[in-house]
Amino acid sequence: MYKILKAENIADKIYLMDVEAPRVASHCEPGQFVIVKMDEKGERIPLTICDYDREKGTITIVFQTVGASTEKMAKLKAGDSFQDFVGPLGRPSEMVEEDLEELKKKKIVFVAGGVGTAPVFPQVKWLYAHGIECDVIVGAKNKDLIILEDELRAIAGDNLYITTDDGSYVRKGMGTDVLKDLVNNQGKKYDRCIAIGPLIMMKFVCLLTKELGIPTIVSMNPIMVDGTGMCGACRLQVGDEIKFACVDGPEFDGHLVDFDQAMKRQQTYKTEEGRAMLKLIEGDTHHGGCGHCSND
């Protein structure tokens, strides 16, 4: 069992937990993910690692409730445990294995969208810890969905740019608008962009950075079952190759990813998941309407 040491609701439908998992904490690097399973009957849910403490042997995970399983997970409190907690999975971010001196010469910008801010956090932290400054753009639908602002501000200071789609906080606009502004109006030059967020947001960041000529890395957060390369459910088209996000990724060259196909694939279980949620919420009173049971 893997004990939850801290559980917080940090934004609308977004939760943060510190979990005791010494084996994972001793070997994980930025960019990697874990798979959690609540109990005997639960699903295997892939989650990005937001932070880790090698000494305490803990991993910080951040997740948004999107279906029956995450809804159930949100109810867990400090002191509860996960039955299973596997990781670290996937390959570490490219930067971890790069030559540090070469990396120091590069100007990097992050574009984080919503809950995608969580996997961006350890990368930013890692860079600053190695004496490398970078710019961080965090975008969300509205003020209530901005996460980890104080934590990022403490590391990146004025290099953090916040934006909201509806203008309810700091400025109105998308992450792409901020990036465009920084490059076109404020004379910023970037050698690399790392974009993590919803598929649609990563798609638009990639369209822009292609135009601006900035090589871009994206983190694909698709549907996974085993997370170890066994099922192929997370396959995606990258250039002319089929890649498995869980073993070959999760980070890929954003200019080669077929986002439209990935978005279609993501729908497969989204609907099923939504139905399962209906069933959970309605409990014993659930009698049809979900397209899933005999009473429809």
Next chain:
Amino acid sequence: MDVMKKVPVREQDPNVRNKNFDEVCLGYNLEEAKAEASRCLNCKNARCIQGCPVSINIPKFIAEVKEGNIAEAYNVISESSALPAVCGRVCPQESQCEGVCVRGIKGESVSIGKLERFVADWARENGITPKGADKKNGKKVAVIGSGPSGLTCAGDLAKLGYDVTIFEALHEAGGVLVYGIPEFRLPKQTVVAAEVENVKKLGVKIETNVVIGRSMTIDQLLNDEGFDAVYIGSGAGLPRFMGIPGENANEVFSANEYLTRSNLMKAFDDEYDTPIARFKKVAVVGGGNVAMDAARTALRLGAEVHVIYRRSLEELPARAEEVHHAKEEGIIFDLLQNPTEILTDDKGNVTGIKVIKMELGEPDESGRRRPIEIPGSEYEMDVDAVIMSLGTSPNPLISSTTKGLEINKRKCIVAEEETGKTSKTAVYAGGDAVTGAATVILAMGAGKAGAKGIHEFLSNN
């Protein structure tokens, strides 16, 4: 009783079982087992033993069954096999022990598999377990993967007194026995979990949720965790796809994904959270045992199922019994046909599959006649899901993170057949990770060889 024929085994009626996930074959009772055992000729030069990859003393255990000494029969089997209840159910006996049985020359061979299953089930029901080592030898061995190969290797080493820990990537021990083979062929709780428990009773520790190559590397096991040797039994888990248009569409699954959802995650059971979509008409591409398992699972979940295979019935690689069961249950075989494209609507959902008919030409390098497309014979079949069951290759996680571990061009680990020895000192390997996808019993044979190799290595060090 006709001695030329096997004592028939009781099975669930095809029209009942194709709607449930309970075991198809019900096995022998004591009376039936004794009657079948009496058909054994107790050959001096027993060809069946040579036909068994783990060399079970078959005539000896059958002689005990004949006398009604089932506990003794179990001890005979246990000397060679750690998983008899599994092997009695899933081994391709017709091409191994039973395939060379002298009884089979004029009549039907002795039903060795069903007898093995009876003995193992009887032992479990009567609380008889294998005996462990009296004394530990103080040496530590890590086994990677808790599938048939890893369990066998770990069991053999534990019996020799080694302190063995199995590292399993998934949350449950058993490997392909839990994620791959369906409940209706191999019950998970009564059979697999019980045999895993038996291996634990020998003193083997099993740590789940550890992905070697990610959570830890092999070098860390040897240098930091204090293991004296490592056995890699990580299997062949990476699914293959055809590379035809439309293959990344929604509702195109690898058999691995489909079966993992249903078997490991128990998606067929409403009590469990993992979803599995129920389809109307499913095409399963491929003809191996895994294809049969996927097809029969989809059938039980309510679909009309077509197995599309590019050669003829004769070349079908699945076990005869599985094909027979599949046909009885209502699976439709579209033989000498091959998909060329998966058809989708604008949302990327599967609407059909385009198939071309084939004929057989001259034998190819595999010795089987090469299938050749018949020009102009393409047609479209309406389906709402496609399951690709084209085989698997070893996962690159371990080979790509272990320096000095030689692999061949098929991404399989290079290891000596007799000992499991790899190019890296103290590292042994076997099973599908070495051979590519094969059978449970061959993986067990390799596990035995690996245990022998490690024992020799550590005895001389």
